Amino acid sequence: MTAQQPDYPRGSAPARLPLHSPRCMGCGPDNPAGLRMRAFRDGDEVNADVVFDEHHVGAPGLAHGGAVAAACDDLLGFALFVAETAAVTRSLSIEYLAPVPLHETHRITARIQAQDARRLNIAATGAGPDGTVRFTAEAVFIVVSLQHFLRHGDPDGVWRLLDRLTDGNADEALRTAAELPEHPQPGTEEGGWSS
C-alpha cells in the first residue's frame, strides 16, 4: 500500500511550496518508497501532512524512527523558503514522544527559532489526528551557496530545481552563483534562493 498524501485538510490560505525534486524521499511524487509530503507555507510556518505506510515500518504497525526523522528533516528544509536562503542540515535531534501508527495522518509544522550568521535553528512538531504531539524535531541548518549543491550533488538536478524556483531563469541563477563566494552570509543578496 502506498501513502496517499491527502489534500490540504486544515488551516486557511496556505501557499504550496515547490518540490525539492520529483524523486525526493520526503516530497517527491515519483519516489515509490518516499513519503510524498506536500509542503505549504502559512505565514512564518511551514507544514505538511505525512502518512507513514508499509514502506516505513519499524515495529509492526508503527513508523520507523528513521522515517519519522526523514519526514522532519524534509519539512524543516522547507522552512528555508521562509528564511529565503539555501542551507543544509548539520544536526538533527528527534524526540519520540509517542508511537506513530501507520496510516494515520500526522501534521508536521516547522518554524525558524533563531538565525545567527550561517546558523539557523529550526524546530518542528508532529501531531496525530487528534492534535496530540507525538514527535518533535530540532535542527541546525548551515547556510551554503548554490555552489555547495553544484560541487557535491547532481548539477542537472540542481539546474531543474533552480529552473522551477526562478521561473525559468536557472541559467542566470547558476551563472551568478558561480561568481559568489562559497558561503555567503544570510540576509545578503548572495544568500537568497534566487542568487
Ligand SMILES: CCCCCCCC(=O)SCCNC(=O)CCNC(=O)[C@H](O)C(C)(C)COP(=O)(O)OP(=O)(O)OC[C@H]1O[C@@H](n2cnc3c(N)ncnc32)[C@H](O)[C@@H]1OP(=O)(O)O
Ligand atoms: C536545494 C535543496 C535544499 C534542500 C535542503 C534539504 C536539507 C537536507 O536534508 S541536507 C542533507 C543532509 N546534510 C548534508 O548533507 C550536509 C553535510 N555537511 C556539510 O556539507 C558541511 O558540514 C556544512 C556545509 C554543513 C558545514 O561545513 P563547513 O562550512 O565546513 O562548516 P563548519 O565550518 O564546520 O561550520 C560552519 C558554522 O556552523 C557552526 N556549526 C556547525 N555545526 C554546528 C552545530 N551542530 N550546532 C551549531 N553550530 C554549528 C560552526 O560553529 C560554524 O560557525 P561559524 O561560521 O560562526 O564559525
